[in-house]
Amino acid sequence: MKPAPFRYERAHDLQHALELLAEHGDDALPLAGGQSLLPMLNLRLVRPAVVVDLNRIEGLGDIRTAASGGLAIGARVRHRLLATDPAVRAHAPLLAQAAPWIAHPAIRHRGTFGGSLALADPAAEWPACVLALEGTLVLASRARGERRVAAADFFRGLYDCDREPDELLVGCEVPARAADSRSAFAEVARRHGDYAAVGLAIVARGMPGRGAHVRVALLGAGDTPCVARAAATVLAEGGDIEAAARALVAEIEPRGDLWYSAQAKRHLAAHLLRDTWRTVRDA
């Protein structure tokens, strides 16, 4: 199938993009990597009157040090760059660990960090990663200027996030990494590159039982990416991994799909927790 007609507008800078969204509101859709939007356009699942191309906006594809000391990752940073960038490896290694799990090389060349976060697919890798890293999303609109939202408040439902139609996601900041912080990512998919049945991101620092901080976030385990607080608390307090796995199974509410029942997903999530915990504990 081919897209229905629309008006294509190439934004030459951020201000221009915000003007176009302010003018057209609900009738306009931003186009980032196009790796989710083009399929939706081709299948005519969406029929925007105006498509606002973000690909030529300078600066939106940069990774910089944020004022807070963490990393400021532009919305149009491509999946591929997050897999290879030295600053990401040094300051947010979880993102480099998760990137190769996203789709296939040709899709990672174009797909973007911001596009994935704005799409808010509960089975996608980036939303769960920014939850695990306690990131902050930065949005901008012509009418209201810049607005910051904690990742924990951003993902509201299935493909639903805290973004208004006139707003652009301009980037995401992740806090500076503690020197002893360790992370791991793992998922189960039917075939490499397919959306995961379940995936898990873990970030830990300190000694379990002595003020350790552990954060666990899951994808594919509910209508939104979610944080597993109970399981993380067990691990931080030095509890047994099996007790943490039981806590995890009890606190998540995955939906069954064509291939995996909800019960199977709980089982896989527990397995991913054991696996990734071994990695961060022994690191």
Add this chain to the structure above:
Amino acid sequence: MSAVREPPERWRDIELEVNGERCALRVPEREHLADALRHRLGLTGTHLGCEHGVCGACTVRVDGDAVRSCLMLAVQAEGCRVETIEGASARDAVVQALQAAFVERNALQCGYCTPGFVLAAAELLGECAAPSREAIRVALSGNLCRCTGYQAIVDAVEQAARRLSNSEPPR
């Protein structure tokens, strides 16, 4: 009769480089790059299998990177350097070695998927001269073949890699 009110078709003039030649095109803004290459430039080596990103038959290079041409608008390629299987097979030694190995190992039957597999495999060999079978499978995971069952494709990529690193003479 459709009840949906559609905006009128809008056309745009673009210039880009395709297979080493500058070209000027007039395209509907909604047209994806694959259709522009096939229908406006006659480059029918770029195939369309699914038009939603899952099969890889439409793989081309844009500014050197393998991408899905069904997931990019032609207007987005303005000013870019596009290379299709036609151009790559004329000029790129890695692509030529892969094509020869695909023939020798019977890595194609209908051939519909082949241009996409060759361009995806060429990118892999550009990054890693001697990939494992597992690495080849992962790199080609986004390309579907309905005929071969993949074994022969992985064989062909391995063979091309060996030949390019001179550990095996051409037949």
